[in-house]
Amino acid sequence: MKLLQVPQGTILEIRVKPKSRQFRMKLNDELVIFCRETPVKGRVNKELVKQLSRLFKKKVEIISGFTSKQKRVLVRDTEVKEVEKLLKRGA
Template identity: 45%
Template sequence: MQLYVRITPRSKKFRITLVKLPDGSEEVRINITEEPEKGKGNAELVKQLSRITCGNVMIIRGATSRKKLLEIDGDEQQILEAIRKAACH
Protein backbone atom coordinates (compact mmCIF):
# COMPACT_ATOMS: atom_id res chain seq x y z
CA MET A 1 0.00 0.00 0.00
CA GLN A 2 1.07 3.59 -0.51
CA LEU A 3 0.88 6.12 2.31
CA TYR A 4 1.60 9.85 2.44
CA VAL A 5 3.25 11.04 5.66
CA ARG A 6 4.52 14.37 7.00
CA ILE A 7 7.81 14.23 8.92
CA THR A 8 9.12 16.49 11.69
CA PRO A 9 12.83 15.91 12.44
CA ARG A 10 14.80 16.60 15.64
CA SER A 11 12.00 15.59 18.03
CA LYS A 12 12.63 14.31 21.54
CA LYS A 13 11.14 10.91 20.66
CA PHE A 14 9.70 8.98 17.73
CA ARG A 15 5.96 9.56 17.61
CA ILE A 16 3.07 9.02 15.20
CA THR A 17 0.06 11.35 15.26
CA LEU A 18 -3.12 11.17 13.17
CA VAL A 19 -4.56 14.61 12.38
CA LYS A 20 -8.08 15.19 11.05
CA LEU A 21 -8.09 17.49 8.03
CA PRO A 22 -10.98 19.84 7.12
CA ASP A 23 -12.06 17.51 4.29
CA GLY A 24 -12.58 14.67 6.80
CA SER A 25 -9.49 12.67 5.87
CA GLU A 26 -6.60 11.90 8.21
CA GLU A 27 -2.97 12.94 7.80
CA VAL A 28 -0.22 10.80 9.30
CA ARG A 29 2.40 12.97 11.00
CA ILE A 30 5.57 11.36 12.28
CA ASN A 31 8.12 12.94 14.60
CA ILE A 32 11.60 11.48 14.27
CA THR A 33 14.60 12.05 16.52
CA GLU A 34 17.33 12.10 13.87
CA GLU A 35 18.66 15.06 11.92
CA PRO A 36 17.51 15.36 8.30
CA GLU A 37 21.01 14.93 6.90
CA LYS A 38 22.92 12.12 5.20
CA GLY A 39 19.79 9.93 5.20
CA LYS A 40 19.72 9.53 8.99
CA GLY A 41 16.11 10.70 9.30
CA ASN A 42 14.93 8.53 6.43
CA ALA A 43 16.72 5.51 7.90
CA GLU A 44 15.00 6.03 11.27
CA LEU A 45 11.62 6.45 9.57
CA VAL A 46 11.99 3.23 7.56
CA LYS A 47 13.32 1.25 10.53
CA GLN A 48 10.60 2.34 12.96
CA LEU A 49 7.72 1.96 10.50
CA SER A 50 9.00 -1.47 9.43
CA ARG A 51 8.97 -2.52 13.07
CA ILE A 52 5.46 -1.14 13.68
CA THR A 53 3.84 -2.48 10.50
CA CYS A 54 5.86 -5.72 10.23
CA GLY A 55 6.37 -4.93 6.55
CA ASN A 56 9.04 -3.70 4.19
CA VAL A 57 8.94 0.13 3.94
CA MET A 58 10.38 2.10 1.01
CA ILE A 59 10.39 5.84 0.33
CA ILE A 60 8.98 6.32 -3.18
CA ARG A 61 8.88 10.11 -3.28
CA GLY A 62 10.13 12.90 -1.03
CA ALA A 63 13.49 11.57 0.15
CA THR A 64 14.63 15.17 0.74
CA SER A 65 11.24 16.59 1.71
CA ARG A 66 9.13 16.57 4.88
CA LYS A 67 6.20 15.18 2.88
CA LYS A 68 6.93 11.63 1.76
CA LEU A 69 5.16 8.91 -0.18
CA LEU A 70 5.88 5.49 1.29
CA GLU A 71 5.31 1.99 -0.07
CA ILE A 72 4.59 -0.52 2.70
CA ASP A 73 4.36 -4.24 1.90
CA GLY A 74 1.48 -6.12 3.48
CA ASP A 75 -2.28 -6.08 3.97
CA GLU A 76 -3.64 -2.52 3.87
CA GLN A 77 -6.10 -3.02 6.75
CA GLN A 78 -3.43 -4.57 9.00
CA ILE A 79 -0.98 -1.77 8.20
CA LEU A 80 -3.53 0.97 8.95
CA GLU A 81 -4.56 -0.77 12.18
CA ALA A 82 -0.91 -1.03 13.29
CA ILE A 83 -0.35 2.67 12.57
CA ARG A 84 -3.53 3.63 14.47
CA LYS A 85 -2.45 1.54 17.47
CA ALA A 86 0.99 3.17 17.48
CA ALA A 87 -0.42 6.70 17.09
CA CYS A 88 -0.72 9.13 19.97
CA HIS A 89 -4.22 10.61 20.08
Protein backbone atom coordinates in the same frame (compact mmCIF):
# COMPACT_ATOMS: atom_id res chain seq x y z
CA MET B 1 -4.61 10.54 6.25
CA LYS B 2 -4.22 9.24 2.73
CA LEU B 3 -3.81 5.52 2.11
CA LEU B 4 -3.72 3.99 -1.35
CA GLN B 5 -3.92 0.29 -2.17
CA VAL B 6 -1.56 -0.79 -4.97
CA PRO B 7 -0.57 -4.28 -6.19
CA GLN B 8 2.71 -4.13 -4.21
CA GLY B 9 1.03 -3.13 -0.91
CA THR B 10 -0.19 0.13 0.62
CA ILE B 11 1.11 3.66 0.06
CA LEU B 12 1.03 6.12 2.99
CA GLU B 13 1.31 9.86 2.61
CA ILE B 14 3.07 11.26 5.66
CA ARG B 15 4.67 14.42 6.98
CA VAL B 16 7.94 14.11 8.87
CA LYS B 17 9.18 16.42 11.61
CA PRO B 18 12.88 15.85 12.38
CA LYS B 19 14.84 16.61 15.56
CA SER B 20 12.12 15.55 18.01
CA ARG B 21 12.79 14.22 21.51
CA GLN B 22 11.45 10.79 20.64
CA PHE B 23 10.10 8.86 17.67
CA ARG B 24 6.31 9.08 17.72
CA MET B 25 3.30 9.36 15.45
CA LYS B 26 0.34 11.72 15.51
CA LEU B 27 -2.76 10.74 13.59
CA ASN B 28 -5.30 13.45 12.72
CA ASP B 29 -6.33 14.54 9.23
CA GLU B 30 -2.81 13.56 8.21
CA LEU B 31 -0.16 11.25 9.60
CA VAL B 32 2.68 13.21 11.20
CA ILE B 33 5.78 11.31 12.27
CA PHE B 34 8.24 12.89 14.67
CA CYS B 35 11.78 11.55 14.15
CA ARG B 36 14.75 11.95 16.49
CA GLU B 37 17.42 12.22 13.81
CA THR B 38 18.58 15.35 12.02
CA PRO B 39 17.84 15.75 8.30
CA VAL B 40 21.46 15.19 7.27
CA LYS B 41 22.71 12.47 4.89
CA GLY B 42 19.39 10.60 4.94
CA ARG B 43 19.41 9.91 8.68
CA VAL B 44 15.73 10.78 9.07
CA ASN B 45 14.81 8.52 6.15
CA LYS B 46 16.75 5.60 7.66
CA GLU B 47 15.08 6.06 11.05
CA LEU B 48 11.66 6.35 9.41
CA VAL B 49 12.07 3.14 7.40
CA LYS B 50 13.47 1.25 10.41
CA GLN B 51 10.69 2.28 12.79
CA LEU B 52 7.85 1.74 10.30
CA SER B 53 9.28 -1.68 9.41
CA ARG B 54 9.14 -2.58 13.10
CA LEU B 55 5.56 -1.37 13.41
CA PHE B 56 4.21 -3.16 10.34
CA LYS B 57 6.61 -6.15 10.45
CA LYS B 58 6.92 -5.74 6.69
CA LYS B 59 9.39 -4.24 4.24
CA VAL B 60 8.94 -0.47 4.01
CA GLU B 61 10.44 1.85 1.41
CA ILE B 62 10.23 5.54 0.61
CA ILE B 63 8.96 6.03 -2.93
CA SER B 64 8.94 9.84 -3.07
CA GLY B 65 9.99 12.81 -0.98
CA PHE B 66 13.54 11.73 -0.16
CA THR B 67 14.58 15.34 0.52
CA SER B 68 11.19 16.68 1.58
CA LYS B 69 9.14 16.62 4.77
CA GLN B 70 6.21 15.30 2.72
CA LYS B 71 6.86 11.65 1.85
CA ARG B 72 5.13 8.71 0.24
CA VAL B 73 6.00 5.38 1.80
CA LEU B 74 5.19 1.90 0.47
CA VAL B 75 4.41 -0.83 2.99
CA ARG B 76 4.87 -4.04 1.03
CA ASP B 77 2.34 -6.88 1.03
CA THR B 78 -0.27 -5.22 3.26
CA GLU B 79 -3.84 -4.08 2.85
CA VAL B 80 -5.23 -0.66 3.74
CA LYS B 81 -7.35 -2.02 6.63
CA GLU B 82 -4.33 -3.68 8.24
CA VAL B 83 -2.26 -0.49 7.92
CA GLU B 84 -5.07 1.63 9.43
CA LYS B 85 -5.42 -0.74 12.37
CA LEU B 86 -1.69 -0.78 13.13
CA LEU B 87 -1.38 3.00 12.78
CA LYS B 88 -4.24 3.62 15.21
CA ARG B 89 -2.66 1.24 17.68
CA GLY B 90 0.80 2.79 17.25
CA ALA B 91 -0.24 6.46 17.29
